[in-house]
Amino acid sequence: MGPVTVTPIRLIGDPVLRRKAEPVADFDAELQNLVRDLRETLADRRGAGLAAPQLGVSRRVFVIAPQLVEEGTVDHLVNPVLDFPDEEDQDGPEGCLSVPGIYLDTKRRLNVVAKGFTAHGDPVQVVGAGLLARCIQHETDHLDGVLFIDRLDAERQERLLAVTREAHWPDVKVSPH
Template identity: 55%
Template sequence: MAIQPVRLFGDPVLRTRATEVTDFDAELRKLVADMTDTLHDEGGAGLAAPQIGVGKRVFVYDCDGFSGHLINPTWEAVGDEDQFGKEGCLSIPGFGWDCRRKLTVVAHGWNMHGEPVTVEGSELLARCIQHETDHLDGVLFIDRLDAETRKQAMREIRAASWFGEPEPTVKTSPHPMFGKAR
């Protein structure tokens, strides 16, 4: 499996709605494996496919004792209660701000083999599910901050040493793949 570079704030792929997965094939399984390796290498709680430059509705998670992946996820709140707490993002490294999310959610989707999956768990997992699903819709967690906190967040992001770095160069094999996953 391969660790992929994480796209940073400012990359247009992070603001583009990802497309539905329709093929549950070896290429998808490789994507999930690469995303899981990247997540673990980065030390994150979740990672959405757009964060590695892939516009597909896929995310992986490993937080609070829960780990796995969801393809074409949807979620629904359980109750009306919210949680408010610090949130960060691998695409906005080194920062975190308080963000409001639903306290409890249940997510539905599919695994990499096309089998239906339901995920529910802790408050941290609920936050992760909402955060990663937002990524699939082209929404970043800073969009969910109150106006004053968002202004401060944008000032801090613009001052970050990584802000404005060029997109990573993604190399592809010059050899024909004959329909096989890389």
């Protein structure tokens, strides 16, 4: 194992966060190093998940905090595709390492089935409910150039914009996703 590779996280306003990430084609040492960098950076920042675009890498891969996944299952997904087994929603607090200090209730689907690959190219499926489902949806959004603030209803978006103006953040824009 190489040296610890904690990488700076890209913040809101960085264009890489608004671009759709490229699918992973090569399941090689470079991809395995990226997954390691994501894991180590996530552990250092104590988040729930982290996607490659948040490290400035436009690839469709993310990691999930180990405490959210069952022992013996994967903590990352490459080229994820989501399916929703039902229509149930959840509404609860959500934040993002790329939008630090902001936590707002965000509506997500309660249950998700995510299919993708491991860093070694093995097919894998992760079934999630509650917080795990929220995390998988949040990180997959990052791969599509969508931030959680884009998922807020109009009232919550107004509250967010007011808070960021008061804090003198750079011009925060909410996408129509």
